[in-house]
Amino acid sequence: MAKHAVEANFDGLVGPTHNYAGLSWGNVASKSNVNALSNPREAALQGLAKMKRLADRGYVQGVLPPHERPHIPSLKALGFSGTDAQILARAAKSSPSILAAVASASSMWTANAATVSPSADTDDHRVHFTPANLSAKFHRSIEHRVTGRMLKSIFADEGYFAHHPALPSVSHFGDEGAANHTRLCGGYGDPGVELFVYGQIAFNEQAPAPKKYPARQTLEASQAIARLHGLKDGHLVFAQQNPAAIDAGVFHNDVIAVGNGNTLFYHDLAFLDEQRVLSDIRARLTGAELEAVRVSSAEVPVSDAVASYLFNSQLLNTPDGMLLAVPGECREVPSVSKYLDKLLASGGPITSVEVFDVKQSMRNGGGPACLRLRVVLNDDELKAMHRGVILTDALYERLTTWVEAHYRSELGREDLADPMLLEEVRKALDELTGILGLGSIYDFQM
Numbered sequence: 001m002a003k004h005a006v007e008a009n010f011d012g013l014v015g016p017t018h019n020y021a022g023l024s025w026g027n028v029a030s031k032s033n034v035n036a037l038s039n040p041r042e043a044a045l046q047g048l049a050k051m052k053r054l055a056d057r058g059y060v061q062g063v064l065p066p067h068e069r070p071h072i073p074s075l076k077a078l079g080f081s082g083t084d085a086q087i088l089a090r091a092a093k094s095s096p097s098i099l100a101a102v103a104s105a106s107s108m109w110t111a112n113a114a115t116v117s118p119s120a121d122t123d124d125h126r127v128h129f130t131p132a133n134l135s136a137k138f139h140r141s142i143e144h145r146v147t148g149r150m151l152k153s154i155f156a157d158e159g160y161f162a163h164h165p166a167l168p169s170v171s172h173f174g175d176e177g178a179a180n181h182t183r184l185c186g187g188y189g190d191p192g193v194e195l196f197v198y199g200q201i202a203f204n205e206q207a208p209a210p211k212k213y214p215a216r217q218t219l220e221a222s223q224a225i226a227r228l229h230g231l232k233d234g235h236l237v238f239a240q241q242n243p244a245a246i247d248a249g250v251f252h253n254d255v256i257a258v259g260n261g262n263t264l265f266y267h268d269l270a271f272l273d274e275q276r277v278l279s280d281i282r283a284r285l286t287g288a289e290l291e292a293v294r295v296s297s298a299e300v301p302v303s304d305a306v307a308s309y310l311f312n313s314q315l316l317n318t319p320d321g322m323l324l325a326v327p328g329e330c331r332e333v334p335s336v337s338k339y340l341d342k343l344l345a346s347g348g349p350i351t352s353v354e355v356f357d358v359k360q361s362m363r364n365g366g367g368p369a370c371l372r373l374r375v376v377l378n379d380d381e382l383k384a385m386h387r388g389v390i391l392t393d394a395l396y397e398r399l400t401t402w403v404e405a406h407y408r409s410e411l412g413r414e415d416l417a418d419p420m421l422l423e424e425v426r427k428a429l430d431e432l433t434g435i436l437g438l439g440s441i442y443d444f445q446m
């Protein structure tokens, strides 16, 4: 008998160094906003407001804390030495791009934090976690150790939760986590189908691959995760992302497709072999019929999908259908806004659309879906996890006050070398681990 389970969403709390450094070649928004001034305080408050609205609607909403940035241990590993202030000054002088990379608040995009397989799918009936190595971009490749520590501290009970280290950090095993992983199922507690989408086959140079932008996820990485998580063939579909989509700026599958329950909402350019993907899912999905909601290029050109982040929406169950939680930009791009009206009138599985303002994150290429990691938990697992990170009214108030006390409202490139910023961050994060009851998780706390 399937156990009752819910989908909990863990949003990354935006860190105090949120800035626009243009670090992600292949991510159109990141490149086009390079050197714009950011507002970390507004960014964090926008993220918290999204969490609060969803928590108020009854969804289980969690928070993952930001990472320590600028990350001094990474600068030391690259040969910068001296006091922390000297290290920052030396890096700023000789290698400002490296300093920007180790100062990025990119851990906010927790869809890239890890791949998570629910216990209903895995061999040993535990929930399995593998932090993503994010090896495609230096600034993101330094996230996985601390991400792993956080996940272990939140999901500590080994009777329920299994943690794997990130895959080897080389391009052959490039892994971007849940942004390229979608689970389809009947009820959340039923066995599901885990759809792994990859951009490239690493060990086959003849296989199709994007020409302009990098493919961040390999088939070999996706297969390794499936093995580690103990997923049998009946739970698995591997699909190649359309290389043309990657070259159009779709650097993760979650910029062009989103799934929930029995529904896959996707663009016609999402997959290299769309028909096979659908039939493979249909052949494995038990207890539910796949609802494929396909958006054609004629209705929404891929450039509009990238500009609006239509597919980087959260697709959530409601008592009478599904809610699509879209970024505000979707109502600003005419083809997308028109499409949404048509979608609502179509009588399909998606019955409501709500707009969320996450503009600060959007300008770095992260929409509502990038900001959350989904963890399906049955009632026992939900009880077993550390509850201090679940958003309640009180925690929301506490975190809002914390942001207002510690965050700057303007940050530019030259601020990243400010030793005061580093001090502010450490003070804030030290307080935060106390608020969330997480113990010591940061390097500076060890």
Ligand SMILES: NCCC[C@H](NC(=O)CCC(=O)O)C(=O)O
Pocket: 019, 020, 021, 022, 023, 024, 027, 030, 031, 104, 106, 109, 111, 112, 140, 179, 252, 364, 365, 366, 367, 370
């Ligand atoms: N899932 C959304 C991830 C967005 C993220 N952007 C960035 O890292 C941009 C950071 C900057 O350019 O400052 C990325 O591309 O991995």
